[in-house]
Amino acid sequence: MIDLIKFLKEKGYKVTPQRIAVYDILKNTKEHPSVDMLYSKLQPVYPTMSLATVYKSLEVFKELGLVQELNVGEDKFRYDANVNQHPHITCINCGKVEDVYDEMLFDLADQVQKKTGYQLTNQQLYFFGYCPSCKLNH
Amino acid sequence: MIDLIKFLKEKGYKVTPQRIAVYDILKNTKEHPSVDMLYSKLQPVYPTMSLATVYKSLEVFKELGLVQELNVGEDKFRYDANVNQHPHITCINCGKVEDVYDEMLFDLADQVQKKTGYQLTNQQLYFFGYCPSCKLNH
DNA sequence: CGTGTTATGATAAAAATTTGTCATAATCGA
DNA sequence: TCGATTATGACAAATTTTTATCATAACACG
Numbered sequence: 001m002i003d004l005i006k007f008l009k010e011k012g013y014k015v016t017p018q019r020i021a022v023y024d025i026l027k028n029t030k031e032h033p034s035v036d037m038l039y040s041k042l043q044p045v046y047p048t049m050s051l052a053t054v055y056k057s058l059e060v061f062k063e064l065g066l067v068q069e070l071n072v073g074e075d076k077f078r079y080d081a082n083v084n085q086h087p088h089i090t091c092i093n094c095g096k097v098e099d100v101y102d103e104m105l106f107d108l109a110d111q112v113q114k115k116t117g118y119q120l121t122n123q124q125l126y127f128f129g130y131c132p133s134c135k136l137n138h
Numbered sequence: 139m140i141d142l143i144k145f146l147k148e149k150g151y152k153v154t155p156q157r158i159a160v161y162d163i164l165k166n167t168k169e170h171p172s173v174d175m176l177y178s179k180l181q182p183v184y185p186t187m188s189l190a191t192v193y194k195s196l197e198v199f200k201e202l203g204l205v206q207e208l209n210v211g212e213d214k215f216r217y218d219a220n221v222n223q224h225p226h227i228t229c230i231n232c233g234k235v236e237d238v239y240d241e242m243l244f245d246l247a248d249q250v251q252k253k254t255g256y257q258l259t260n261q262q263l264y265f266f267g268y269c270p271s272c273k274l275n276h
Numbered sequence: 277c278g279t280g281t282t283a284t285g286a287t288a289a290a291a292a293t294t295t296g297t298c299a300t301a302a303t304c305g306a
Numbered sequence: 307t308c309g310a311t312t313a314t315g316a317c318a319a320a321t322t323t324t325t326a327t328c329a330t331a332a333c334a335c336g
Contacts, residue, residue, distance in 0.1 A: 014303050014312060035293080050315040055294065071211045073262065075323085076293060089254055104249050111242055112265050116227055120267035124211065127250050129258035152282060152333050173323080188285040193324065213293090214323060 007064045021046055022057040026067055026081035032088070032097040034078045072097055072126055087125035093134035100127065145202045159184055160195040164205060164219040170226070170235040172216045210235055210264055225263035231272035238265065 004023045008015050025033070025041050033041065035054055042049045058079060061067040070078040072090050078097060087100040105125065113120050129135075142161045146153050163171070163179050171179065173192055180187045196217060199205040208216040210228050216235060225238040243263065251258050267273075 012312095016303075016313065018314070048315070050317095051293095052295080052316080053314055056313080071209060073209045075213065075291095087250075089250065089256055091256070092259060098254070100250055100254060102249055102253055104246065108242065109265070111240055112225075112227065112238055113267075115240055116236070116238060116265075117270040118227055118229070118265065118267040119273045120265055121230060122266035124262075124264045124266070126262045126264075127247070127254075127256065127258055128260040128262070129251075129256040132255040135257045150282095154283065154333075156284070186285070188287095190286080190325080191284055194283080213321095 004066060007066060008060075011064060013060055013064075018046065018049060018053050019057045019060065021049070022054060023061060023066065023081065026061075026079055030098065032070060032072075032078040032080050034074070034076050036076070038079070070097070071124065073128075085123055087127065089127040089129070089131075091131035091134055092128050093130055093137075096131065098131075100125075142204065145204060146198075149202060151198055151202075156184065156187060156191050157195045157198065159187070160192060161199060161204065161219065164199075164217055168236065170208060170210075170216040170218050172212070172214050174214075176217070208235070209262065211266075223261055225265065227265040227267070227269075229269035229272055230266050231268055231275075234269065236269075238263075 004020065005015050008019065013019075021042055022038060025038060031037075035051070035058070039049070039051055039054050042054070058067065058069075062069060065083060066081065068080050068083045068085075070080055070088065072078055072088060082099070087102070087105055088097050089100050090097050108125075109120050109123060112118070112123075142158065143153050146157065151157075159180055160176060163176060169175075173189070173196070177187070177189055177192050180192070196205065196207075199217075200207060203221060204219065206218050206221045206223075208218055208226060210216055210226060220237075225240070225243055226235050227238050228235050246263075247258050247261060250256070250261075
């Protein structure tokens with residue numbers, strides 16, 4: 001949270017309760033919410049919070065490098081306050097998105113860079129399947 | 139091409155010039171076209187081809203397992219007649235999408251499955267960066 | 277070749293997220 | 307605390323891909 005305030009001030013953005021609230025949710029969840037999920041979570045706390053404000057806050061956070069935008073194959077984005085590049089896994093039954101930790105993935109970028117001749121800037125690794133609890137009901 | 143006709147007939151779909159034309163383009167390109175790209179390519183050959191027909195053809199192909207739908211982070215899909223699961227790399231300058239061949243990626247799914255407990259059905263691995271020719275102009 | 281069924285094409289319409297507008301409110305530095 | 311500037315909120319509007327409609331055309335089977 002200290003980071004958010006510092007970053008906002010450094011760039012001349014104002015520190016507002018709304019921005020803090022949005023970032024706070026992102027920082028304290030592992031469920032990679034979309035804009036509508038964020039909005040729903042904020043409603044109880046900030047009944048007057050507007051969708052536009054959520055969008056505008058996220059825009060600022062992206063610019064500050066405080067969140068990353070994920071495209072998990074839905075027609076909307078999800079957001080993650082963990083800006084480290086890391087793979088995600090989505091349950092195709094219940095829709096949840098989780099992180100994947102695997103050392104094997106660390107060397108991947110280098111390897112791909114050598115093979116392709118591209119200068120990599122980014123990667124998005126998504127796995128899809130049934131999560132442990134959903135796979136029981138199949 | 140023989141596959142397409144066989145598959146269509148097996149499932150009771152009619153063999154039409156439009157379906158053949160759409161599939162033909164997908165089969166003979168490596169650029170992973172989107173619907174609008176397909177439509178543009180078809181225009182010179184089939185001036186009366188409709189966008190709706192492109193969409194409907196792709197729907198059938200997906201059902202037959204003849205194409206895969208890619209989400210490379212745009213707000214539309216791209217299509218690939220190579221239905222093997224394989225990683226893609228996108229140039230963030232010129233927008234082209236290419237395949238990545240790397241043996242390292244083959245074990246990945248198993249590894250992730252073990253780590254996460256998920257039953258994997260699918261994966262989408264996307265790398266982003268500047269392609270060899272675009273990176274010169276930076 | 278004829279008939280029943282499915283596909284096509286043109287256009288309208290949906291669908292849903294994201295952006296714009298602008299009056300009002302809040303922030304921040306002096 | 308004051309004043310200048312920026313942000314918020316409510317809603318309109320844009321954007322754009324994708325689906326639905328339906329009369330006409332084409333296919334496939336006997």
